[in-house]
Amino acid sequence: MDAEEMSQDRTDDRARWRALYVASILSGFLLLGIGDANVALPAIADALHIGPTSLQLVSAGYVVTFGLTLVPFGRLGDQGHRRRLIFIGLSVYVVSSLVCGLAADWRTLIAGRVLLGVSAGILMPQTIGVIQQLFSGAERGRAFADYGVMTAIATALGPSVGGLLVTLGGQAQGWRWIFLMNVPIGVALFAAGLRYLPRTQPVAATANRSLDPFGAVLLGVTVLLVLYPLVLTTGLPGDSAARWYTLLPAAVFGVLFWRWERRYARRGSLPLLDGDLLRTRSYRIAMLVAASWLATGPAVSLVLMLYLQLALGLSPVLAALVLLPSAAASAFGARWAARRVLLRGRVITLTGLFMSAGGILVSALAANLLPPHPAIAVITVAQVLNGVGNGMVISPNHVLLLIDVPKEKGGLAASIGHLTQRIGNSLGVAATSAAFYAVIYGQAGGLTNARRSTYDSALTAGVVTAGIFFVLAVWASVVDLLRMRRARAVPPSAALATPLK
Known part of the structure; x- marks a missing residue:
């Protein structure tokens, strides 16, 4: 190789890593927007005089449309339109953020949040698709470490940033800052994308094939009916039991969708869901681990945030600061673990699960056994352990999710993974918050009459409920660990004869 070729290789290598950083910042930007907006809901309710149902729609509008758009746009990105979709998604995100930030009434705000969800659903599959497209092998592990x-950091910082902006801007206007700050950041990411994101050509095998519009409709209806009762669950006595009735038609539409996809594939067309992808065992298990853990960690953070405010009297921003150490610790755990996951596999995620569980358990014990100030101190320190463990679960699991997925299916694989994570997260938050509030209203009849002992019991109930999902994540990780060890024990000749799925 001559000097000119070596120089070109170094240039191409730098270009790939710059594209990775743009995709990683974009993904973090989207995740930050989920956490910080939820913290602002009480301020939004006061400023726009929104009732409980409409306030739920401010949050639900984003979550539902995000889930609805993930899979179709993941498939579209894999057909060679990834770069174009990123610019379209960023444009919609900036405009809808401006609509939310300047909203004069709750109807405009909900419309803006719905558009935000659509744009996030367009963008999120493309960020992981870029990494899947540009990196492979050990390099992919290093890329996902940075990602x-x-x-x-973004997941952990969300509540803190939201609380800080509401505090700085005031109760009446601070919530607008959360949305308006997206505008300059989105414009900067658009400019960076123009310069650094790689151009992609349509994939020959899929470029001229239908996107399966009827399958997209069936999947969309199924996702909508599943998410609807979850995102409208607050745990308060006013929650209507009738919302759960949507799960019956959800099951019907889910079966119809599955049958349609199989029939569509038999006709030689390209289905929305890839059968080979769903039959890949490493992919299925990693999806289950991610969905179970996102039903655990964020749900516990929510009830712990509520406990710090309701039981210990902290302001929203101070409560967020107590949980802030998990952000730096999570970044450390993510980087350390993702660079070693190809060597250690599921041992790393299992270790992370138990470390994070240890931090959660210490926090719950401190809340129940210590006076307020010592309890706050111990909970703050315990968040370091929780954060390191969280990073050791999420980042390596991204690598294991896509380790057996072909590059040309990276966007679809990421979108299905994110969809299951959103459903898992919504289920965990709904179940945990319901358990938390059920104890408060069962023992004290409401928030006004509740004492600290009541809140202690409520926190314990929430943590125990989240623990059910934790057990599921551990079980899936152990199953995958045993699978990997059996695969290593197979002689090379047998492994070549029987590909691992």
Whole structure:
């Protein structure tokens, strides 16, 4: 190789890593927007005089449309339109953020949040698709290490940033800052994308094939009916039991969708869901681990945030600061673990699960056994352990999710993974918050008459409920660990004869 070729290789290598950083920052930007907006809901309710149902729609509008758009746009990105979709998604995100930030009434705000969800659903599959497209082997582990740092920081910082902006801007206007700050950041990412994101050509095998519009409708209806009762669950006595009735038609539409996809594939067309992808065992298990853990960690953070405010009297921003150490710790855990996951596999995620569980358990014990000030101190320190463990789960699991997925299916694989994570997260938050409030209203009849002992019991109930999902994540990780060890024990000749799925 001559000097000119070596120089070109170094240039191409730098270009790939710059594209990775743009994709990672974009993904972190989207995740930050989920956490910070939820903290602002009480301020939004006061400023726009929104009732409980409409306030739920401010949050639900984003979550539902995000889930609805993930899979179709993941498939579209894999057909060679990834770069174009990123610019379309960023444009919609900036405009809808401006609509939310300047909203004069709750109807405009909900419309803006719905558009935000659509744009996030367009963008999120493309960020992981870029990494899947540009990196492979050990390099992909290093790439996901950097990606995991950004997503871990953004996930942990969301509540703190939201609380800080509401505090700085005031109760009446601070919530607008959360949306308006998206505008300059989105414009900067658009400019960076124009310069650094790679151009992609349509994939020959899929470029001229239908996107399966009828399958997209069936999947969309199924997702809508599943998410609807979850995102409208607050745990308060006013929740209507009738919302759960949507799960019956959801099951019907889910079966219809599955049958349609199989029939569509038999006709030689390209289905929305890839059968080979769903039959890949490493992919299925990683999806289950991610969905179970996102039903655990964020749900516990929510009830812990509520406990710090309701039981210990902290302001929203101070409560967020107590949980802030998990952000830096999560970034450290993510970077350390993702660079070693190809050597250690599921041992790393299992270790992370138990470390994070240890931090949660210490926090719950401190809340129940210590006076307020010592309890706050111990909970703050325990968040370091929780954060390191969280990073050791999420970032390596991204690598294991896509380790057996072909590059040309990276966007679809990421979108299905994110969809299951959103459903898992919504289920965990709904179940945990319901358990938390059920104890408060069962023992004290409401928030006004509740004492600290009541809140202690409520926190314990929430943590125990989240623990059910934790057990599921551990079980899936152990199953995958045993699978990997059996695969290593197979002689090379047998492994070549029987590909691992």
